[in-house]
Amino acid sequence: MTLALLIAISLMWVPVAILFLGKGEAKGTGAITGFVGLVVVIGAFLQTALFKDPFTGGLLFAHGLLYCTVAYALLAGLEDLRSVGNVSLVVAVVSAIYTALFFTGGAPGPDGKPLSPQSNYLAFACAGYTVLTVEVWLNAYGKVSAKSLAYSLIGWAFPGLLIPSFMLLSAGKLPF
Secondary structure, three states: OHHHHHHHHHHHHHHHHHHHOOOOOHHHHHHHHHHHHHHHHHHHHHHHHOOOOHHHHHHHHHHHHHHHHHHHHHHHOOOOOHHHHHHHHHHHHHHHHHHHHHHHOOOEOOOOOEOOOOHHHHHHHHHHHHHHHHHHHHHHOOOOOHHHHHHHHHHHHHHHHHHHHHHHHHOOOOOO
């Protein structure tokens, strides 16, 4: 479930980045962002209830709600994005906590036992999510340019979303 959601999230990150580079239009980008946000929130509920993994569900839920907030901002044509930035700041804190839990081995797996060494890569991914969500917050307050944020989103889509998804789907393990 989570792997499919990571692939879906890449379908939002890259178009938002391209929009921030001045290509595309806000409503179409807002639509895919909204669809992805909704799918991620639903996936968070399923991950928690069906797969008995509230730990992963919590991270998905926080990010899914951020994506829904971004979608609203794009669809409504908001010019002041500080509210989106504020949501992103809280998601950055959540991602930072997940990073620490993965690095220290304090993160439980779906069976309640500590995660395997794969948690090092998950810590790396969550650290990247933390940086990106801080960049979104700073962008909303005019401290980071849209172009810098766009390149970060595009660059991070590979190691943070696509590589872990396809490595786990094809090889059943992460690189480290």
